[in-house]
Ligand SMILES: NC(=O)C1=CN([C@@H]2O[C@H](COP(=O)(O)OP(=O)(O)OC[C@H]3O[C@@H](n4cnc5c(N)ncnc54)[C@H](OP(=O)(O)O)[C@@H]3O)[C@@H](O)[C@H]2O)C=CC1
């Protein structure tokens with residue numbers, strides 16, 4: 001049993017149009033570290049989802065009519081409650097998802113930072129005036145909310161992937177219906193409780209867990225009042241939503257898979273590069289779309305880097321997210337473990353060698369040893385497909401042109417990282433990498449103040465920053481004849 005200061009934050013009912021729903025069936029939520037049952041939450045039907053969308057459409061009229069400042073005040077109150085209850089929210093997050101408690105608290109603060117940021121942006125949704133094209137014409141550009149937005153979110157960031165969508169949507173005057181991942185509905189429901197407490201009106205922010213993701217996705221795409229869908233998850237599901245949404249030309253924001261290259265040149269500070277590689281690879285046990293997947297190291301420093309990386313990774317404690325000092329928690333599922341294992345087996349069969357780890361962890365369950373493999377090549381599955389687990393694959397390269405070509409040889413284009421101390425090379429890499437985000441001499445690029453998002457099959461749209469609210473606004477052009 002979780003020892004929460006506010007036990008009522010462990011919510012098992014769905015929240016729609018300001019009402020708490022029991023549902024007729026339940027979804028069991030298990031702690032991936034122990035397999036223990038954490039809670040059973042309401043499993044919503046398509047009918048309930050459709051009602052929630054109808055209610056969100058009604059609520060949206062009044063919500064959009066409020067001033068930005070009024071919406072900002074309510075968002076600020078929601079943010080403050082999340083901060084006040086960050087410890088409870090972190091415990092709920094660790095219990096349902098497994099990440100270490102300190103990392104969970106970090107996610108809660110990160111999640112709240114989007115609400116704070118967009119509460120501020122709510123007051124700054126500016127339109128435009130354009131010099132008329134004829135003497136009697138005046139041109140105005142209005143920015144208006146898109147309308148009702150549906151969010152479908154993943155299990156790897158059960159808090160922040162919701163706030164990163166809900167905060168700009170609500171700030172812009174949209175209302176939102178959230179369908180959280182079935183593994184991790186509890187963080188979403190706890191946030192709904194706090195949104196209600198903050199005074200966010202009924203219908204503005206609803207959370208409906210469901211065991212049938214495909215049915216909810218179809219309902220979102222088919223409902224004529226649903227104006228936009230914002231999705232974070234796999235490229236496979238992103239494509240399904242795009243196909244389904246095509247019938248009504250639904251607007252889509254898609255934050256999908258990655259295959260991040262992490263490039264270390266021979267002039268880099270190797271200790272800093274190792275530190276950056278650890279953060280970007282092993283954060284959330286490697287289960288992050290911006291996690292490094294391919295580490296490219298210049299031949300001149302290759303052995304040295306592999307040795308230093310392995311030594312540092314060997315020090316990462318693996319364990320239950322609630323145990324003090326844990327750096328790497330369990331993976332989310334057996335399927336996730338199998339993918340890591342398959343990538344290692346494939347690499348070994350094609351000539352890679354294990355520098356560290358390589359096997360299921362002695363703790364059993366879905367714990368896996370943080371692993372480093374050397375002599376990775378472009379022929380291996382790990383070069384093409386994101387592992388989404390604690391496997392660092394280290395590739396060799398000789399020249400800047402060669403590594404840029406290898407790094408860009410992917411259908412994905414989310415995050416990329418470069419370590420070098422040559423200024424002109426920094427510019428060439430920033431401009432040449434075909435990615436939505438580039439970290440230079442850093443492995444941690446996520447922040448609410450910057451635009452997060454990808455190119456190619458990593459998705460479309462940007463979350464966070466001044467750009468993030470634009471995805472929830474329509475441009476209306478008004479031509480005045482005077
Ligand atoms: N960009 C990112 O942050 C993420 C990337 N991934 C990538 O995807 C891989 C698979 O992870 P997985 O969790 O299965 O990702 P999915 O894309 O399957 O799941 C993400 C969300 O989409 C829901 N979903 C699943 N199928 C549909 C559908 N047909 N229509 C609408 N929604 C749907 C899921 O529901 P439910 O929980 O019920 O399955 C979940 O809420 C990972 O290994 C990783 O490579 C995964 C998660 C996040």
Ligand SMILES: O=C(O)CCCC(=O)O
Nearest residue numbers: 156157232288289290446
């Ligand atoms: O989509 C994800 O995997 C979450 C990214 C977390 C972050 O903002 O860094």
